[in-house]
Amino acid sequence: MATGTGRPAVELCVVSGKGGTGKTTVAVGLAVSLAGAGAGEPRLVDCDVEAPNAHLYLRPDAPEETEVTVMVPVWDPGRCCRCGACANACAFGALGLFGDRLVVFPEHCHGCGACGYVCPEGALSERPQRIGVVNRGRAGGVVVTWGVLDVGQPRAVPVIEAARARGRTGSDQTVLDGPPGTACSLAAAARGVDGAVVVTEPTAFGLHDLELAWESLRVLGVPAGVVINKAVGGRGPVHAFCERKGLPVLLEIPLDRAVAEAGAAGTPLPDAFPRYRTVFQDLWEDCAARFPERTSP
Numbered sequence: 001m002a003t004g005t006g007r008p009a010v011e012l013c014v015v016s017g018k019g020g021t022g023k024t025t026v027a028v029g030l031a032v033s034l035a036g037a038g039a040g041e042p043r044l045v046d047c048d049v050e051a052p053n054a055h056l057y058l059r060p061d062a063p064e065e066t067e068v069t070v071m072v073p074v075w076d077p078g079r080c081c082r083c084g085a086c087a088n089a090c091a092f093g094a095l096g097l098f099g100d101r102l103v104v105f106p107e108h109c110h111g112c113g114a115c116g117y118v119c120p121e122g123a124l125s126e127r128p129q130r131i132g133v134v135n136r137g138r139a140g141g142v143v144v145t146w147g148v149l150d151v152g153q154p155r156a157v158p159v160i161e162a163a164r165a166r167g168r169t170g171s172d173q174t175v176l177d178g179p180p181g182t183a184c185s186l187a188a189a190a191r192g193v194d195g196a197v198v199v200t201e202p203t204a205f206g207l208h209d210l211e212l213a214w215e216s217l218r219v220l221g222v223p224a225g226v227v228i229n230k231a232v233g234g235r236g237p238v239h240a241f242c243e244r245k246g247l248p249v250l251l252e253i254p255l256d257r258a259v260a261e262a263g264a265a266g267t268p269l270p271d272a273f274p275r276y277r278t279v280f281q282d283l284w285e286d287c288a289a290r291f292p293e294r295t296s297p
């Protein structure tokens with residue numbers, strides 16, 4: 001799909017097998033470097049909804065907040081015949097028939113609607129329950145969107161999907177800051193993107209987490225490349241793994257105390273060190289060339 005500029009609309013997800021590798025540093029660096037580069041306003045979408053912090057780098061003014069809700073069942077005891085079909089149909093243990101009382105555990109409900117479908121008495125309706133919010137604002141030429149999962153809520157996926165839907169519209173260039181790890185949240189953030197950048201470190205732990213992330217992306221059918229953060233020069237096990245799997249090493253960010261200090265101060269790398277603007281622009285162009293635009297969502 002081409003957007004207003006006629007260029008292909010590229011959606012890139014930055015991921016890591018674990019937190020703290022520099023994933024957000026790379027995602028923010030990409031978005032900031034693309035701003036003002038002539039292709040419209042890039043989108044930065046923080047899908048790390050349990051601990052979003054990309055917006056802390058950019059500090060958008062007056063963001064608009066939208067609630068994210070899921071539908072949960074509401075029981076009508078007056079119509080219920082206590083057959084238990086709803087509880088048996090629920091694959092998530094969100095319903096329990098205790099004596100003559102049906103108990104709904106909304107925090108376990110996935111909103112699939114199966115209980116209402118099997119109920120013979122029409123005794124189950126639905127109500128929306130808030131599980132988080134999506135915020136959207138502008139800063140430094142970037143449209144920044146970030147999802148926030150409410151405290152105590154276990155369902156990150158609907159918030160990630162809402163953030164992606166709200167965040168990517170109308171731009172040729174969308175950078176998703178994915179959640180760390182390889183669980184459902186990663187699938188929700190990376191499914192259907194044009195390509196992924198896996199950020200890792202040149203350590204045994206980094207290699208282990210890279211292997212997990214690569215395997216998850218392979219299952220999702222998402223092509224990927226690797227950014228090695230805190231690189232110390234030379235070749236190591238991460239390079240060997242990438243070579244074995246045909247994973248391109250797209251960029252190495254050297255281990256540098258000044259880079260770490262900029263991150264700790266919440267300063268995007270291209271703002272702290274202008275040379276990184278070109279580095280990240282080149283990274284984007286490299287990815288756009290390697291990962292051809294998908295035709296399916």
Ligand code: SF4
Binds near residue numbers: 073116
């Ligand atoms: S909507 Fe689905 S997940 Fe929720 S209680 Fe009903 S069957 Fe269970």
Ligand code: SF4
Binds near residue numbers: 075080083085087119
């Ligand atoms: S399926 Fe309907 S009628 Fe049967 S226990 Fe559940 S709510 Fe009651």
